[in-house]
Amino acid sequence: MPQFDEEMMEIFEGFLVETQELLDNISQDLMDLEGDPENLELINQLFRGFHTIKGTSSFMGFDYITSLTHEAEDLLNKLRKSEITTNAEITDVLLEVHDWIIDLVDRIKDDDDSEPAYQVTIQTIRRLRGDTSEHIVAKEEEKEVKKDTSPPPTEGALDSVLTDSELISGSDEFTDDELLQIQAAFAEVNAGFSSDLPSDEQGAEAT
Numbered sequence: 667m668p669q670f671d672e673e674m675m676e677i678f679e680g681f682l683v684e685t686q687e688l689l690d691n692i693s694q695d696l697m698d699l700e701g702d703p704e705n706l707e708l709i710n711q712l713f714r715g716f717h718t719i720k721g722t723s724s725f726m727g728f729d730y731i732t733s734l735t736h737e738a739e740d741l742l743n744k745l746r747k748s749e750i751t752t753n754a755e756i757t758d759v760l761l762e763v764h765d766w767i768i769d770l771v772d773r774i775k776d777d778d779d780s781e782p783a784y785q786v787t788i789q790t791i792r793r794l795r796g797d798t799s800e801h802i803v804a805k806e807e808e809k810e811v812k813k814d815t816s817p818p819p820t821e822g823a824l825d826s827v828l829t830d831s832e833l834i835s836g837s838d839e840f841t842d843d844e845l846l847q848i849q850a851a852f853a854e855v856n857a858g859f860s861s862d863l864p865s866d867e868q869g870a871e872a873t
Contacts, residue, residue: 667775681722685771688715692764694755703752712760713742719767725848730782731770737791738763744795757795763786 692715699708712775716738723731738760744750766784773780 681726688719696761702756708747708755741791741795759790
């Protein structure tokens, strides 16, 4: 189990509960979509489910889950816009993502930070999206830029998250403003952790 302080452990436990609920919904929605592949409401529900997992995993710093759900979200966005149509291969690969998230959550519980072998799943998603190699490179570069544009720590951001009953209890999805609030709280926690380190350890982290 990850080593968090009491406040972050409460948020982590909330993340586990909400993620499991979302995964249960995703599993059911995928089964329903197989029988009704043009159901836009189901597609939107799936998009929101993966979007929410992406946002909360990003806040918690679980990068492997964030990267994978981002890929699934992009695929579902193309379905929402009718740029591609649902087929068995699409529902199968989304189910793979669902199963990988379960595996990755278990790894987190076991403090296993080894790199998951889900590249075949990601390649399948990108092929189904119709991505060219140029598009893939552009997306990877965009991700690298976004890594450096996280909101700066805001004093009191963690307290703001912890006292917001809707954020703690979990909802079907977070708004963009709520995601920024959560990311700011996580940055505040990281900043506080770094400031508590001895000066020699801070220098080591910087390298």
